[in-house]
Amino acid sequence: MSEQKIDGFELKPGFKGMASDTGSDQTMFKGVHWGKAMMWIFLLSDTFVFSCFLISYMKGRGSTIVDWPNTSEVFSLYVGGVPVPLLLIAIMTFVLITSSGTMALAVKYGYEKNRKMCGWLILATAVGGLTFVGMQVFEWSKLIHEGVRPWGNPFGASQFGSFFFMITGFHGFHVSIGVIFLFIYTYKVFAGHYESKKRGWFTKMKGDYVEIEILGLYWHFVDLVWVFIFAFFYLW
Amino acid sequence: MSDEYDNNKSYQAQSSEVIDGSTGSVNPDIDYVRPAEVGEQDLYHGHSFIEKWVFCQDAKVIGVQYFLTAVFTGIVGLILSWLMRLQLGFPELAGFMTAEHYYQFVTMHGMIMVVYFLTALFLGGFGNYLIPLMVGARDMVFPYVNMLSFWMFFVAVAVLMASFFVPGGPTGAGWTLYPPQTILEGTPGSGMGILLMLISLSLFVIGFTMGGLNYMITILQARTRGMTLMRMPLTVWGIFTATVLAMLAFPALLVSAIMMTLDKVLQTSFFMPTILKAGEVLEYGGGSPILFQHLFWFFGHPEVYIVALPAFGIVSDLISVHARKNIFGYRMMVWAIVGIGGLSFFVWAHHMYVSGMNPWFGFFFATTTLIIAVPTAMKVYNWILTLWRGNIRINTVMLWCLGFIVTFVNGGITGIFLGNVSVDVPLSDTYFVIAHFHMVMGIAPLMVIMGAVYHWFPLVAGKMLHEGLGKWHFWITFLGAYSIYFPMHYLGFIGVPRRYFEMYDSPYMTSAVGMNEFISIAAFIVGAAQFILVFNIIKTLKTGKKAEQNPWKANSLEWYTSTVPPEHGNFGERLPVVHRWPYDFSVPGAKDDFIPQTTAPSEVIHTEVEKT
Numbered sequence: 001m002s003e004q005k006i007d008g009f010e011l012k013p014g015f016k017g018m019a020s021d022t023g024s025d026q027t028m029f030k031g032v033h034w035g036k037a038m039m040w041i042f043l044l045s046d047t048f049v050f051s052c053f054l055i056s057y058m059k060g061r062g063s064t065i066v067d068w069p070n071t072s073e074v075f076s077l078y079v080g081g082v083p084v085p086l087l088l089i090a091i092m093t094f095v096l097i098t099s100s101g102t103m104a105l106a107v108k109y110g111y112e113k114n115r116k117m118c119g120w121l122i123l124a125t126a127v128g129g130l131t132f133v134g135m136q137v138f139e140w141s142k143l144i145h146e147g148v149r150p151w152g153n154p155f156g157a158s159q160f161g162s163f164f165f166m167i168t169g170f171h172g173f174h175v176s177i178g179v180i181f182l183f184i185y186t187y188k189v190f191a192g193h194y195e196s197k198k199r200g201w202f203t204k205m206k207g208d209y210v211e212i213e214i215l216g217l218y219w220h221f222v223d224l225v226w227v228f229i230f231a232f233f234y235l236w
Numbered sequence: 237m238s239d240e241y242d243n244n245k246s247y248q249a250q251s252s253e254v255i256d257g258s259t260g261s262v263n264p265d266i267d268y269v270r271p272a273e274v275g276e277q278d279l280y281h282g283h284s285f286i287e288k289w290v291f292c293q294d295a296k297v298i299g300v301q302y303f304l305t306a307v308f309t310g311i312v313g314l315i316l317s318w319l320m321r322l323q324l325g326f327p328e329l330a331g332f333m334t335a336e337h338y339y340q341f342v343t344m345h346g347m348i349m350v351v352y353f354l355t356a357l358f359l360g361g362f363g364n365y366l367i368p369l370m371v372g373a374r375d376m377v378f379p380y381v382n383m384l385s386f387w388m389f390f391v392a393v394a395v396l397m398a399s400f401f402v403p404g405g406p407t408g409a410g411w412t413l414y415p416p417q418t419i420l421e422g423t424p425g426s427g428m429g430i431l432l433m434l435i436s437l438s439l440f441v442i443g444f445t446m447g448g449l450n451y452m453i454t455i456l457q458a459r460t461r462g463m464t465l466m467r468m469p470l471t472v473w474g475i476f477t478a479t480v481l482a483m484l485a486f487p488a489l490l491v492s493a494i495m496m497t498l499d500k501v502l503q504t505s506f507f508m509p510t511i512l513k514a515g516e517v518l519e520y521g522g523g524s525p526i527l528f529q530h531l532f533w534f535f536g537h538p539e540v541y542i543v544a545l546p547a548f549g550i551v552s553d554l555i556s557v558h559a560r561k562n563i564f565g566y567r568m569m570v571w572a573i574v575g576i577g578g579l580s581f582f583v584w585a586h587h588m589y590v591s592g593m594n595p596w597f598g599f600f601f602a603t604t605t606l607i608i609a610v611p612t613a614m615k616v617y618n619w620i621l622t623l624w625r626g627n628i629r630i631n632t633v634m635l636w637c638l639g640f641i642v643t644f645v646n647g648g649i650t651g652i653f654l655g656n657v658s659v660d661v662p663l664s665d666t667y668f669v670i671a672h673f674h675m676v677m678g679i680a681p682l683m684v685i686m687g688a689v690y691h692w693f694p695l696v697a698g699k700m701l702h703e704g705l706g707k708w709h710f711w712i713t714f715l716g717a718y719s720i721y722f723p724m725h726y727l728g729f730i731g732v733p734r735r736y737f738e739m740y741d742s743p744y745m746t747s748a749v750g751m752n753e754f755i756s757i758a759a760f761i762v763g764a765a766q767f768i769l770v771f772n773i774i775k776t777l778k779t780g781k782k783a784e785q786n787p788w789k790a791n792s793l794e795w796y797t798s799t800v801p802p803e804h805g806n807f808g809e810r811l812p813v814v815h816r817w818p819y820d821f822s823v824p825g826a827k828d829d830f831i832p833q834t835t836a837p838s839e840v841i842h843t844e845v846e847k848t
Contacts (some may be wrong), residue, residue, distance in 0.1 A: 027456070041452055052531060205280070
């Protein structure tokens with residue numbers, strides 16, 4: 001980190017810098033927008049939510065009396081009569097990770113005040129998220145057709161369906177909330193609310209392109225959580 | 237040094253233009269405070285009655301809303317405890333009460349008092365009101381989210397109260413809601429009651445998260461110029477640490493509530509093992525009830541400190557102000573708060589010694605539990621050393637503080653009993669446990685709340701509460717609370733189990749009858765005594781004498797607002813600039829026995845103030 005100055009306060013790198021920021025007045029995270037700090041702390045709290053879900057899942061899977069279903073069979077798609085394990089999940093993951101990329105670019109163009117590019121990239125992210133949720137709906141309906149229910153399934157331990165629907169559902173809910181906000185912010189960016197300093201509908205506060213970065217933090221988090229769900233649920 | 241220090245004007249002090257009241261000297265070198273990093277906060281002032289008092293974005297109004305809603309639920313909890321005591325002391329008078337009713341009252345009393353009363357009161361009530369004022373901010377950093385937080389809490393309370401009126405009534409599973417009995421037929425309120433409870437808890441967590449983010453960011457990122465973390469009043473430290481705990485502990489509650497809701501509604505088996513009922517195997521199977529206990533107590537134990545830490549912080553400030561002495565070992569107090577907060581995440585399974593655990597886990601959790609006694613004892617010693625040779629004013633506020641210290645030590649010592657596995661096993665699920673946790677996290681924090689109400693009422697309402705009534709309130713509550721809980725320790729030792737509707741004819745239980753009657757009478761009196769405060773508040777609002785600004789001669793920023801009670805925006809045109817900690821009381825060489833945080837060093841250059 002290069003040395004920065006915020007209102008005459010020299011930001012030093014490393015541990016010493018952290019200590020001096022912590023010991024200073026006014027702000028602990030120098031130059032960090034309130035909203036951005038809030039999002040980080042919210043995500044920390046949300047991390048605990050997903051950790052509790054995943055740890056419960058591990059505990060539940062470890063203590064069932066019936067065998068756990070073979071996930072590479074349950075989650076396979078038939079392509080020309082040949083089962084391809086995890087095909088759908090691979091595509092879903094690819095789409096979601098790609099949308100993280102477009103989100104990062106949107107943040108970059110936002111800070112460069114390139115309104116058009118920023119707007120299009122947020123829209124692309126939203127479409128990516130929507131595609132992900134759509135594929136998740138497809139996956140759910142396929143499994144439901146095969147008889148998987150929250151209270152039981154034909155493949156093995158009943159907890160499989162319980163944890164599957166609960167955890168992917170909770171994650172899908174996060175993605176859906178994100179998609180709604182992405183569409184709202186697409187509108188806000190294209191309509192130029194940040195340039196005209198238009199006040200928010202509810203909060204009555206003026207916005208800034210930093211909001212795109214805050215939204216991006218949330219979106220990357222949702223992606224990261226998916227990686228863990230992918231690893232623990234589909235690969236294990 | 238300031239001879240005629242005008243504290244009404246102190247909020248106008250600016251770093252470079254501090255003018256000494258007596259000599260008129262300006263000393264920019266030693267009075268330097270860095271310029272503001274963040275611009276003025278953009279505040280939305282309400283225009284209509286609804287925007288000013290109902291859906292209000294001002295943290296102070298939100299704090300009062302939280303306070304009143306929490307007190308309402310607290311009164312419901314109090315009435316439930318009366319009903320319980322009526323059954324235990326005088327069962328012949330409680331003919332209307334069935335065992336199911338009793339379990340429902342026990343459950344709702346516990347949940348209401350811990351979550352909806354104490355947590356909401358300390359963090360939602362005192363947190364909202366005091367944080368922005370004490371750190372020198374205009375408002376919370378996200379006023380709109382803050383407003384949503386209160387209304388989410390309000391809905392949570394409404395849903396909770398609705399469970400009294402649904403078929404089957406509220407849940408009667410005990411406040412810990414242990415599965416599998418919680419959601420099985422035969423437990424009172426296993427239908428709609430438990431469902432509403434779980435929904436209400438989830439709403440509470442969501443609402444609290446919104447508030448908690450506000451408290452944390454306001455403290456971390458919106459302090460005024462000169463306000464370093466180590467110059468914050470301990471009240472803010474206590475509330476801050478409690479908020480951090482809540483942000484990390486409530487997720488476990490949310491997750492367990494979601495999973496149990498699914499167990500209830502969709503017949504999943506997260507927590508439900510294979511169950512035989514009247515010879516028939518139920519649909520459930522393969523789940524782990526112990527998992528719920530782990531999740532619940534991972535929330536439940538930090539929850540104890542979510543209630544206790546704000547009380548620790550507030551009482552430190554009250555003692556310091558009313559003993560006219562700086563808090564002894566401020567930094568140690570801060571680190572003790574943080575240390576207790578951190579340790580509280582590693583002790584949860586001491587609630588589960590009898591649940592069936594590997595003995596090594598019991599050993600581990602007993603060790604961590606007893607380690608918590610170290611920072612806690614530091615705090616108690618520091619409170620006592622703060623009082624030592626202080627200029628103590630025995631007013632109502634100080635009485636509550638002294639009551640707190642005694643009660644807290646009492647409850648803490650029985651905590652050491654219960655922290656040890658071998659002592660806990662025979663004592664668990666007896667009245668000893670009831671006595672322990674009511675002393676340490678019921679009565680003790682409540683005494684702080686009472687002290688805080690008497691202390692800050694002049695700020696909130698601009699009028700002084702009646703001292704005489706306050707002392708009556710204190711003495712009845714203090715002596716009464718000991719009359720209730722001291723005998724309970726004994727009941728625990730003779731083995732009276734908690735949560736029993738009646739003691740039947742068990743011979744050794746009959747010796748507890750007289751004591752139960754005594755406890756019940758004391759409980760009725762103590763409960764009734766709380767209405768002295770309600771009466772005092774109503775009377776004071778109508779006819780009380782007007783409070784001068786800063787009646788207690790305190791140093792912290794909340795007493796140096798532009799108007800009393802403070803208006804939206806708190807500090808008038810200019811935010812205060814802070815030069816010192818809030819504990820400069822009785823400084824040798826100073827004219828007054830207090831030096832406000834806003835006083836510049838050049839004004840008190842001949843005194844022996846500590847560098848903070």
